[in-house]
Amino acid sequence: MDTSSILQGLNPPQxxxxxxxxxxxxxxxxxxxxxxxxxxxxxxxxxAEKNVSPSKILAxxxxxxxxxxxxxxxxSILRDLDPNIKQMPTVGTFHSVGANILRKHAKEVGLTNxxxxxxxxxxxxxxxxxxxxxxxxxxxxxxxxxxxxxGAAKNEMISPAQFPMHYGGYIEDIVADxxxxxxxxxxxxxxxxxxxxxxxxxxxxxxxxxxxxxxxENIKYLLIDEYQDTNTAQYRFAKVLSEKNKNICVVGDDDQxxxxxxxxxxxxxxxxxxxxxxxxVIKLEQNYRSTKNVIKAAVCVIEQNNSRVNKVLxxxxxxxxxxxxxxxxxxxxxxSYVVEQIRMLEQKKIFLRNIAVLYxxxxxxxxxxxxxxxTGMPYKLVGGYRFYDRKEIKDVISYLRFCFxxxxxxxxxxxxxVPTRKVGTKSIAALYDIARECDxxxxxxxxxxxxxxxxxxxxxxxxxxxxxxxELVAEKLLKYSSLINIFGxxxxxxxxxxxxPLIDYILESTKYVQWFDDNTEQAQxxxxxxxxLKSVASSYTEKFxxxxxxxxxxxxxxxxxxxxxxxxxxxxxxxxxTLHSSKGLEFDYVxxxxxxxxxxxxxxxxxxxxxxxxERRLCYVGITRAKQKLFMTFAERRQTRExxxxxxxxxxxxxxxxxICEYFSYSN
Numbered sequence: 001m002d003t004s005s006i007l008q009g010l011n012p013p014q015x016x017x018x019x020x021x022x023x024x025x026x027x028x029x030x031x032x033x034x035x036x037x038x039x040x041x042x043x044x045x046x047x048a049e050k051n052v053s054p055s056k057i058l059a060x061x062x063x064x065x066x067x068x069x070x071x072x073x074x075x076s077i078l079r080d081l082d083p084n085i086k087q088m089p090t091v092g093t094f095h096s097v098g099a100n101i102l103r104k105h106a107k108e109v110g111l112t113n114x115x116x117x118x119x120x121x122x123x124x125x126x127x128x129x130x131x132x133x134x135x136x137x138x139x140x141x142x143x144x145x146x147x148x149x150x151g152a153a154k155n156e157m158i159s160p161a162q163f164p165m166h167y168g169g170y171i172e173d174i175v176a177d178x179x180x181x182x183x184x185x186x187x188x189x190x191x192x193x194x195x196x197x198x199x200x201x202x203x204x205x206x207x208x209x210x211x212x213x214x215x216x217e218n219i220k221y222l223l224i225d226e227y228q229d230t231n232t233a234q235y236r237f238a239k240v241l242s243e244k245n246k247n248i249c250v251v252g253d254d255d256q257x258x259x260x261x262x263x264x265x266x267x268x269x270x271x272x273x274x275x276x277x278x279x280x281v282i283k284l285e286q287n288y289r290s291t292k293n294v295i296k297a298a299v300c301v302i303e304q305n306n307s308r309v310n311k312v313l314x315x316x317x318x319x320x321x322x323x324x325x326x327x328x329x330x331x332x333x334x335x336s337y338v339v340e341q342i343r344m345l346e347q348k349k350i351f352l353r354n355i356a357v358l359y360x361x362x363x364x365x366x367x368x369x370x371x372x373x374x375t376g377m378p379y380k381l382v383g384g385y386r387f388y389d390r391k392e393i394k395d396v397i398s399y400l401r402f403c404f405x406x407x408x409x410x411x412x413x414x415x416x417x418v419p420t421r422k423v424g425t426k427s428i429a430a431l432y433d434i435a436r437e438c439d440x441x442x443x444x445x446x447x448x449x450x451x452x453x454x455x456x457x458x459x460x461x462x463x464x465x466x467x468x469x470x471e472l473v474a475e476k477l478l479k480y481s482s483l484i485n486i487f488g489x490x491x492x493x494x495x496x497x498x499x500x501p502l503i504d505y506i507l508e509s510t511k512y513v514q515w516f517d518d519n520t521e522q523a524q525x526x527x528x529x530x531x532x533l534k535s536v537a538s539s540y541t542e543k544f545x546x547x548x549x550x551x552x553x554x555x556x557x558x559x560x561x562x563x564x565x566x567x568x569x570x571x572x573x574x575x576x577x578t579l580h581s582s583k584g585l586e587f588d589y590v591x592x593x594x595x596x597x598x599x600x601x602x603x604x605x606x607x608x609x610x611x612x613x614x615e616r617r618l619c620y621v622g623i624t625r626a627k628q629k630l631f632m633t634f635a636e637r638r639q640t641r642e643x644x645x646x647x648x649x650x651x652x653x654x655x656x657x658x659x660i661c662e663y664f665s666y667s668n
Contacts (some may be wrong), residue, residue, distance in 0.1 A: 006045050006077065010037075017249075017282045018042045021050055021221075024242075024276035025249040026269070030313040031298070031624035032586070033288030035251050036066075039223055040073040042249065043089055046221060048081050054221040057089035058241070060097060062229055064555075066551050066584075068092045070225075099554055101204070105211055108204050116191040116401050116408040117554065121394075123193045125410055126185050130178050135544040141174055143389050145459040149175040151181060154195030155231040155263035157202060171553065187442075190407040198233040205240045224601075227252035227272070231263035246276060254309055255302050258580060258618045260610070265597065270309060283311050289586055289627050291320020293660045297630065298623040301655045305613045313624075323652060326633045327665040330644070331364075331594075334635045335371035337666070338591050340543040341631060342377065342574060345589055352378065354588040358622050360600045364593060382577035388556055392516070392526045393533055397556060399506045402487070403494035404553055406443035406462070416483070419515035423483055434476055438469035443487075445470060449477040450488020459495060486510060486635050499548035500541040502533055579622045590626035592619075595634040595650040619652045636666075 017038045029035030046052040061067045071091050078085045106113045124143040160180035205212045220243045227250035242248035257266035273279045295315045328334035364504035374380045401411040417423045435445040447468040493505045517523045544551040637644045
């Protein structure tokens, strides 16, 4: 097999990174330097040239989109070499890989492999109940705050027992009480939250030598993308999986580490050489995306940071246009300038989808949006209400989770009276009392009751002991037969049908659409959302068959955690997004608005040098999104609730050489 095509078109450092296959490898990949190509070609080289079985390779990314793109690229390269190659390496997000490990070894942490994965709403509902049980005012101590601390602790691999040793304070003391009770509740409901998908697998791998040896044998080569974004749990996950074979390749850029607020630690990439012996370091410094002026601006800004590995981004591209810096009178006038410039670009036949407006905080979009609406220019606000957070979608998913895991009481609680069945709190409480009497969950009670009342053969997934107990109270259940028949028939249907027909059955048997359909535009949008859900379900049914429900629920819970990005780029609209959302994207023309002290850098960063350096990295990320032309704007004053405030231009503007800038002002 001629594998020379794998190396074609690679520059020397890229080629070196592909060819260096044995031992720990650290690849510093500057913005626009072709890192994805290096990772995919390296994996293809291992398989095609080094004859490494794809089953022995694991590549880990941060988003499902990145994982999907990586698989497509690897598949394309390998198919060109040999059309008969079918097997692909495992490529997934940290959490999807963690979820798979946890499914296989669930009993090690007291779970069964059909556990549910709770999203943030589910977690907060458990915490809310725990707080109310302790007469804690949830208006003062919000469940979301407790959930945040628990999530942060899991990211740091801090257990409930260890929590008081690491955190102190009024809220933290309450968290110390709630955290162990919360974990106990999750276990009782055979469920985990998003943080557990790494916390528990790492715990299993670190504490169980036999299981760890299985993975050491199965994973000979580990590749991790965006390593600068890893937190403690992800770092330990990578460390334990690569400890024996040492064939770990991490790719990233400490200059683009912008997620400290999510627990990411750029020191993980900066200290990689201390974690392994004989680390090979390769720097990808040639940028293929941007003009020389854009790159010069970015380099001059980021070089002001002290905490960074020395590297200099450069490009062979042309000089390009100068960077336009505009002084606006206020945010409304700033927005008008941006829209005017976009209109001029449109007149030059520039597609709107190639233009992005970036800002530090979400509220800054308002003025831009209003200005665009006034002119009728189409735009996409990235980070809107996410699909799987919409009520009608969450309701259907709750029914599906009930079918998959009868111990999942949060899901059945959500929909026990949805659509409205006139099942009051007294009736629900009575059902819970009967369930406790039978030593089972509400879901098990309802389903066992359905089979008993209707004299049907028992399903294997419910223990005989539960059936025996439920049969003793069958008379008590007769008054709830309508509710029991709805849920019981859905469960019975799920045992012999795949995902798509199951969703249809849920909607039909509950008359869900009829319940909300009042012929309004909102109802129409809900129906369209359900059609889209069924479209997604169809692909899972086709791909996974009888395992489609499990695969779908596993994937949906992971998707729910990922911040929505505007990925496809097919619609011709202007992209509006935060600087954080822009990472990994590129546009021909970029507007960075609100370049002022207090906005970028944000006022919260003024006290700590580390925080200020992260703001500078955020600015660097924004600048390097631009391919052809960069516009940067700031306002002289901004309207606030208290009136107008005078603004000072961002220090980052002063770090860009004047000779590559052109300056404009509203007063000229």
